[in-house]
Amino acid sequence: MPDNSSSRPSGFDRRAFMAGAAGSALVPMTARAAAQDPRAPAAQDPSAPVDVTLHVNGKDRRLRIDARTTVLDALREHMGLTGSKKGCDHGQCGACTVLIGDRRVVSCLTLALAAEGQEITTIEGLATDDRLHPMQQAFVDNDAFQCGYCTPGQIMSAIACVKEGHAGSEADIREYMSGNICRCAAYPNIVAAVKQAAPEILKG
Amino acid sequence: MRPFLYQRATDPDMAVQALGAAAAANNPLTQATAQPLAGGTTLIDLMKLDVMRPTAIVDINPLAQGWSAIEPDGENLRLGALAKMSDVAVHDEIQRNYPVIANSLKLAASAQLRNMATLGGNVMQRTRCSYFRDVSYENCNKRNPGSGCAAMDGVNRMHAVLGVSDQCIATYPGDFAQALIALDATVEITGRSGSRSMPFAELHKMPGSSPDIETTLQPGELISAFTVSGRWPRSVYLKARDRQSYEFALSSAAIALDVQDGTIREARVALGGVATVPWRAREAEALLKGQRFDDGLAQRAADAAFADARGRRHNSFKIALGKRVVARALQQAVTMEI
Structure with missing residues (x-):
């Protein structure tokens, strides 16, 4: 999806570093940002950037974005939170799964503007200083991935799956985790990880 | 995706005004320049595919x-x-x-x-017809009225066998x-x-x-x-599909029965995955009403439900599959404990 936002990626991350190291990759964005006057967007111009505040992992993030920006693109392109992955970008693969409130959703089909005022939790918001979230630890313990691309989405989905009460049996886990595709087919180990983490998560 | 103005509707009047003003000049509604946004799982997807091209989005979630x-x-x-x-x-x-x-x-x-x-x-979810969803196909009567239908002689395994016309065989999904x-x-x-x-x-x-x-x-x-109206504890939804989970129906049946002393007093049969719209199989219902259930009756009802079905090159299997789904769903509904 084209993204005309004038927001700049914030914080240091590998993508920004690599883009900078590649030479001129950041120039068009800078030029475009300079060409727009952010103080006076035309009220009826659908291309004009809009201001939005997203509440992500306990922090308010103020962004100036194109109205077309999804939560996924806002996270990845404007906040430097690249843990949530873009797989299909059409709500089919689950790699972009985040929690909005206590619900798992696909962030690629959620407009950032429509998520304003709601608590968004991403994979980056799970671990405490020196301790992985029980579901993260369970994925490590059970070798529940190969390439790891689907893993952030699997973990976010799995946490919600447990809290919804849908991790009571292997059949339930398979049914309620079906929205997260793993092309390495690590499914048996993912089921094992969810089973391992469920009691600890439900204990609180 | 094309640019759009985003607007939040804080009350129903505001929503229908915003949508109505833009829709009035447009026909059909699916191509109206303003579209309501609820969950967004169809709309945002189809906007990314350039199948839907609204210039205004009215977010109705605040009406929840x-x-x-x-x-x-x-x-x-x-x-x-x-x-x-x-x-x-x-x-x-x-x-x-x-x-x-x-x-x-x-x-x-x-x-x-x-x-x-x-x-x-x-x-209001729109069809999953791959020719409808892929704008590189010119001929789709749903997207471009009068342009023809690529599915008729294309890969039509997922398409409808009931309620079809010579203009469109897209399945209601x-x-x-x-x-x-x-x-x-x-x-x-x-x-x-x-x-x-x-x-x-x-x-x-x-x-x-x-x-x-x-x-x-x-x-x-x-x-x-x-x-x-009423309660329908004796009702089932049976869905046959290519995967066990997270897949659209090849054929499905929604059945609701009222059975008293072994006799079917009321029968409702609806079909999915096989028709262009949510489909009521009244011929099947008429056969079931007032009868005592047995496998022969289930088979006759299933045959009646698909009596007018028209298959094409890749989807004729849905007629045989659909009948079995109806018969099995009836069996489940009759025998379920309530």
């Missing part, structure tokens, strides 16, 4: 406070249009007294999508709508001149000569609720 109640009152049921599929699917009373509704929702999409999608948006059809639900609609109600069965239009007009909703109208 008044429009998302799940209200079984013991005798009848009212479901707000902005209720989430996931919430309705796990509701105790829905599972007990309307299992066909609970299961049609549970077996649809994925947990994430059910958390996002609303009941109203779900019944949803599950929940079949439950509403079987239960003779009513749909409540809010528009610029107030509210109106009509049988849910009158919402969707068969393709006929104008497949681009999919529903009878008027410009600016929004679905606000669904209502069902």
